[in-house]
Amino acid sequence: MAGDVADSILIVDDVPENIQLLSEMLKEEGFAVRQAVSGSMALMAVQANLPDLILLDINMPEMDGYEVCRRLKDCEATRDIPIIFLSALDAVAAKVKSFDLGAVDYVSKPFSQAEIVSRIRTQLAIAQLNQQLVSQNQVLETALQYLKENQAEIIQQEKMAALENLIAGVAHEINNPVSFISVNLSHAQDYFQTLKQAIQQYRAATPTAIPDPEAEEIDFALDDLPSLMSSMQVGAERIGTIVQALKTFSHHGEAGVKAIDLHQTLDSLLILLKPRLRPSHQRPEIRVDCHYGSLSPVACEAKLIGQVFLDLLENAIDSIDALWESPIPDDDARVIPCITLQTQQLNPDQVQITIADTGCGIPDEIQHRVYEPFFSTKPVGAKGLGLATSYRIVTDIHHGTLTFSSAVSAGTEFVVTLPVTQAGFA
Structure with missing residues (x-):
């Protein structure tokens, strides 16, 4: 046997004598054997308890072995179970069809005990190696x-x-x-x-x-x-x-966690980004509307949170620029470029910061990739939309949340929630 637990073999054949012979033969070799005398019984047996390998006869009434194999391969839970066909048919066409359906081997009757046991052990070993390979690939x-x-x-x-x-x-x-x-x-x-x-x-x-x-x-x-x-x-x-x-x-x-005024951080960033807010050849000046609520000082890594807000604000500006640089038949269809900052105290333990823009928005097909490392909507070498680092800073380091909603040509809204205090910081 391949391990301490006996490998489970399901024998599917409508002839009781064949099942009995194979069962005794395989039990002598140390396998755990189950039996099914029809295709429908085989499918129920597999669903009840997945076998390690299936010996499947082709010629059976109601549902032949080909149909059983096809149904097993169509199901995600059973498609990887190795199937060995057993048949008196020795035609090349029968063998080709078996392999096309996903069988791993084909044994013609009559067969010797040594042959069938050898083929079973070989396919079980291959299946085990495949499972190890899948596991290693996942790792x-x-x-x-x-x-x-x-x-x-x-x-x-x-x-x-x-x-x-x-x-x-x-x-x-x-x-x-x-x-x-x-x-x-x-x-x-x-x-x-x-x-x-x-x-x-x-x-x-x-x-x-x-x-x-x-x-x-x-x-x-x-x-x-x-x-x-x-x-x-x-x-x-x-x-x-x-x-x-x-x-x-x-x-x-400064290093480590300290309590900061988030409004002061946002205002300092707006001062630094003022040159990018000024009018350009393509668009008018970007208006910034600040709706600040009363916030408690927030304990955080000040440098990292500043980096998050900088990324979100720069992406908002980039999004607005992209919209105004794109050709639109009617320029009046564009709204006045604007970035809206809103803060509020959700409860004594949590604050929320919202950064919304009137930019080009994020297409539906790439929204799931926004937080992927190295993903960018910009040319190589440019700073793109990817916010993997910002997401990790907010969620992993500060135990907050970073979410967004967006629609093409209608802008994007990012919402950051942060706890007021961090574990281990008084």
């Missing part, structure tokens, strides 16, 4: 999928780490001179007021000392310089806002 497929997912995540993490380091470095280098400019602008405004008063006093004391053309230029400078310095102050503050957004996004030097 390899699982391992390959795991490697794909982890490779995608590692690549993305390396990209994000490099980007975070670059952003942190740039923010630091910009912050110092901007702070210097901002601080000194206030002093410059004070100095200007002092100089302006001195000039006014000088002109009052000596009205004719400065010719009229020069006096007009001085008046223009005195009137324009405050607004000029005010614009410079606004510009410095704007740069400071961008620098702060860069710092918020990079979370440089």
